[in-house]
Amino acid sequence: MKSQKSIDPAALELLPKAALDGVETVWDRYEAQQPQCGFGSLGVCCRHCVQGPCRIDPFGNGPKAGICGASADVIVTRNLLRQVAGGAAAHVDHAYEAVEALELAAKGNINYSIADETKLQQIARGLGLEVSDKNKADLALEVVEAAYADLANHGSKPVQWLMVNAPKERIAVWQSLGILPRNPDREIREAMHQTTMGMDADPVNLVLSTAKQGLVDGYSGLKLATDMQDILFGTPTPVVTEANLGVLKEDCVNLIVHGHVPLLSEKIVFWAGKLQEEAILAGAKGIQVSGVCCSGNEVLMRNRIPLAANYLAQELAIITGAIDAMVVDVQCIMPSLAKVASCYHTELITTMPIVKIPGATHVPFTLEGADDTAQVIVRKAITAYGRRNSKKIHIPNYKQKIVAGFSVEAIVSALSAVNPNQPLKPLVDNIVNGNIFGVVATVGCNNVKATQDIVHVELVKELVRNNVLVVATGCSAHALAKAGFMNSEGTETYAGEGLKAVLTAIGQAAGLGTPLPPVLHMGSCVDNSRIGDLVTALAGYLNVDSASLPVAASAPEPQHEKALSIGTWAVTMGLTTHLGVVPPVLGSKAVTELLTNGLSDVIGGKFYVETDPLKAAQGLLEDIRSKRQKLGLPC
Numbered sequence: 001m002k003s004q005k006s007i008d009p010a011a012l013e014l015l016p017k018a019a020l021d022g023v024e025t026v027w028d029r030y031e032a033q034q035p036q037c038g039f040g041s042l043g044v045c046c047r048h049c050v051q052g053p054c055r056i057d058p059f060g061n062g063p064k065a066g067i068c069g070a071s072a073d074v075i076v077t078r079n080l081l082r083q084v085a086g087g088a089a090a091h092v093d094h095a096y097e098a099v100e101a102l103e104l105a106a107k108g109n110i111n112y113s114i115a116d117e118t119k120l121q122q123i124a125r126g127l128g129l130e131v132s133d134k135n136k137a138d139l140a141l142e143v144v145e146a147a148y149a150d151l152a153n154h155g156s157k158p159v160q161w162l163m164v165n166a167p168k169e170r171i172a173v174w175q176s177l178g179i180l181p182r183n184p185d186r187e188i189r190e191a192m193h194q195t196t197m198g199m200d201a202d203p204v205n206l207v208l209s210t211a212k213q214g215l216v217d218g219y220s221g222l223k224l225a226t227d228m229q230d231i232l233f234g235t236p237t238p239v240v241t242e243a244n245l246g247v248l249k250e251d252c253v254n255l256i257v258h259g260h261v262p263l264l265s266e267k268i269v270f271w272a273g274k275l276q277e278e279a280i281l282a283g284a285k286g287i288q289v290s291g292v293c294c295s296g297n298e299v300l301m302r303n304r305i306p307l308a309a310n311y312l313a314q315e316l317a318i319i320t321g322a323i324d325a326m327v328v329d330v331q332c333i334m335p336s337l338a339k340v341a342s343c344y345h346t347e348l349i350t351t352m353p354i355v356k357i358p359g360a361t362h363v364p365f366t367l368e369g370a371d372d373t374a375q376v377i378v379r380k381a382i383t384a385y386g387r388r389n390s391k392k393i394h395i396p397n398y399k400q401k402i403v404a405g406f407s408v409e410a411i412v413s414a415l416s417a418v419n420p421n422q423p424l425k426p427l428v429d430n431i432v433n434g435n436i437f438g439v440v441a442t443v444g445c446n447n448v449k450a451t452q453d454i455v456h457v458e459l460v461k462e463l464v465r466n467n468v469l470v471v472a473t474g475c476s477a478h479a480l481a482k483a484g485f486m487n488s489e490g491t492e493t494y495a496g497e498g499l500k501a502v503l504t505a506i507g508q509a510a511g512l513g514t515p516l517p518p519v520l521h522m523g524s525c526v527d528n529s530r531i532g533d534l535v536t537a538l539a540g541y542l543n544v545d546s547a548s549l550p551v552a553a554s555a556p557e558p559q560h561e562k563a564l565s566i567g568t569w570a571v572t573m574g575l576t577t578h579l580g581v582v583p584p585v586l587g588s589k590a591v592t593e594l595l596t597n598g599l600s601d602v603i604g605g606k607f608y609v610e611t612d613p614l615k616a617a618q619g620l621l622e623d624i625r626s627k628r629q630k631l632g633l634p635c
Contacts, residue, residue, distance in 0.1 A: 042587030048172030087565030091221025246399030467472030547574020547604030
């Protein structure tokens with residue numbers, strides 16, 4: 001078992017307070033679960049029918065097949081396919097709600113505007129739509145119709161969002177393997193059917209179906225959701241704010257937005273601004289909105305809202321005693337929050353029909369009633385402020401300045417200051433000459449099996465020291481923001497000389513007066529599509545397959561099914577994808593070999609599992625070095 005729970009000083013300061021307050025945390029529950037089931041950890045436990053559960057003896061002395069005859073290889077791959085399909089389902093459901101919101105906004109049925117007409121036109125052109133002489137509402141409805149067509153496709157035509165956005169060389173590979181997705185809902189349904197009792201028993205076929213789910217996630221989940229949200233709320237540009245629990249203010253109403261969908265959190269931010277006077281009348285100096293997980297990333301990028309905590313520290317935010325209300329939407333929300341909130345004055349507010357927690361207050365959210373719901377929630381936070389117990393308040397004095405909001409458009413804009421005609425050329429030139437050795441995307445979660453944030457931070461510290469440009473999303477972005485990798489001081493402290501020179505030159509050319517950060521914050525979990533867009537743009541500029549680029553991905557501390565589906569999509573893009581926590585596949589040597597080696601022969605990418613962050617960094621550097629050699633670039 002790991003010796004330390006976190007490397008975040010704010011978390012380490014609050015854990016003793018949790019013990020004194022008699023509050024159980026995620027770390028306590030993890031210790032109570034020890035030892036965890038070895039069969040489940042290896043992926044050789046099957047519960048897909050009621051003859052079981054069945055489990056395979058990984059040492060070969062006990063059962064070698066389930067009651068139906070399924071081998072360890074089959075059980076492991078069935079379980080993996082279901083997990084990846086679950087992650088894809090979460091992102092596709094998110095995307096569908098964003099499409100629905102754009103439709104209602106375009107029709108004038110809800111109080112949301114179309115904030116980015118330029119992005120709308122860009123997406124419409126990519127879909128082959130005529131944009132001239134059309135108002136933005138009519139054009140938005142045509143884009144919505146195209147999105148709904150993917151979601152209601154009853155034929156064999158591939159998902160249009162994939163066909164117009166993915167690298168052409170990749171599409172050819174996927175087509176040859178028979179994994180181009182059709183209707184995303186149909187593919188997820190088929191995966192559930194394929195993994196029921198009496199169905200597919202071919203591990204290779206199951207792994208290919210898993211790859212198809214990665215594509216469902218990448219284009220009908222991540223890409224579609226990001227596109228819709230950018231049209232509705234605006235494409236992010238760099239903003240300056242702060243990260244970690246020190247952003248909370250003892251003399252203000254503290255309201256946390258937590259989850260993943262900005263449809264409500266954007267309204268919370270708006271009405272918190274409008275209702276400041278009511279907070280002042282209640283005795284506060286105002287209202288401080290802060291973010292947890294990806295709802296935090298969304299409102300950070302567009303509204304400069306500070307980040308309070310990532311996944312593992314969500315309970316600790318309440319344990320500060322200073323949170324008046326935490327409003328949650330979907331995904332990564334610990335059911336324990338209600339019990340933790342009951343020890344303080346905090347109002348925990350659920351909002352979605354598929355996320356209800358006993359002990360929380362449920363305030364139903366609808367698009368039509370979004371403004372009313374947001375006002376109710378903000379006023380509940382103001383009311384809760386009056387119930388505070390000052391003796392229970394302790395806000396750790398830790399926070400870091402961060403520069404965030406690097407959409408692909410923002411990156412291209414910064415590069416345009418160096419070369420207006422070919423903005424990608426400065427980036428490519430510096431990759432070619434070795435000033436930038438390569439690019440690594442870090443994504444995903446915290447996992448209590450690892451010391452909080454350590455794999456993210458130590459991995460990236462080693463990468464940027466070796467002149468690797470890092471882009472980050474999700475809870476990885478939180479971890480790196482808290483550790484000081486998302487400001488110009490981080491460039492001076494951590495970046496290798498080549499990377500530092502490039503970031504300094506771009507920052508100066510863009511008129512910032514300081515270097516760009518060594519880690520570029522690209523958004524929330526669904527915004528991994530921005531990383532895909534950047535990879536696609538680089539591959540297109542160089543006219544090579546994305547699998548040939550000196551680019552890799554890492555989920556340093558994955559815990560959610562979504563992280564596995566995102567990672568699978570990255571592998572289908574041809575990228576070596578590091579996992580810093582061992583996934584439940586080691587019960588099958590053949591499947592492990594297929595995922596970490598054999599896949600690269602047919603799809604270009606592979607998984608790379610390494611729990612030691614320094615060893616992981618060296619493995620990624622070696623992968624980038626190999627790709628540079630194949631391209632004839634200096635190493």
